[in-house]
Amino acid sequence: MDILEKTGLLTTLQRVLQSNPAGLSEYQLIQQLKQLQQPLFIGANLSDVLSLFRTHFLLFHGLYRLRDTLRAAEQDLQISPLLIQLLPATTNYAAATQALNLNDPLRAYYLDLNNLTATDRAAVEQLLNNIRNQLDPPDAVLEALAELGIEQPLHSLSSKDLRSHYRQLVSRHHPDRGGSTERLQHINRAMDIITTYQA
Structure with missing residues (x-):
């Protein structure tokens, strides 16, 4: 049993998203998980860059795993920082989702927990500096x-x-x-x- 199963994160994510059919932003979802005392998120400090990265990574790891589970049941999940939303089932689902999973580098990144453990504070700060330089x-x-x-x-x-x-x-x-x-x-x-x- 892995950490997501031990803490019930996937079940909690699905329940929260079902009760918010219009979807939530990443920030709103994290806040709800904190309010629900979800063990992986209760101590999240979003003002600390390393804690922010780890919180984001764990959330997206859970979301991609939940999406894989939902797709097996011919449902879907939209995943982006601005909108996380359960989507209705569609036709020709199996072929479409298999193609999506094969060509999804973000899914591959977030499902590999080595990317979480190998990323330290210096790497996160460098990533943020690169983003800041592009934006400003x-x-x-x-x-x-x-x-x-x-x-x-x-x-x-x-x-x-x-x-x-x-x-x-x-x-x-x-x-x-x-x-x-x-x-x-x-x-x-x-x-x-x-x-x-x-x-």
């Missing part, structure tokens, strides 16, 4: 975007659009076309900063 680029990158006259957020700018914009600026400000060498150097430096950050 450093000042040098913001200044480089301003230098290039780009107002849209970096994460919504494709590499192709960035290169196209850069080529237009180089063409416009090239000394051979009456532009300034200094301005061209600023453009090149800004582009180097952005491409280094994106790498």
Whole structure:
């Protein structure tokens, strides 16, 4: 018997989700599990990064296991941090779910408990820093975007659009076309900063 079976997590998850047919966010579900005194979640400290990661991992491990069980009974479960919801049964279920399970890297990640035990505080902090950098680029990158006259957020700018914009600026400000060498150097430096950050 494993820890999820010992603590009754799968049964509790199914009961909570059945009583919330519109679904719950991950945060709401964790709060309900804490209120129900679910042993794996009662001590969860969501303000501590390592505890947050472990809580998230255990929840998603349980959700993917519950989904596998439900799919065997031709039901389904939507799993995302924003919405966790039981779904009604559909037709042609067996073939569809077998294909989904074979091509689901998140399922494979969360079902492998080595990913939980091998992830320490430093790894979690590095992961969070990478996410923060993608969502909120450093000042040098913001200044480089301003230098290039780009107002849209970096994460919504494709590499192709960035290169196209850069080529237009180089063409416009090239000394051979009456532009300034200094301005061209600023453009090149800004582009180097952005491409280094994106790498």
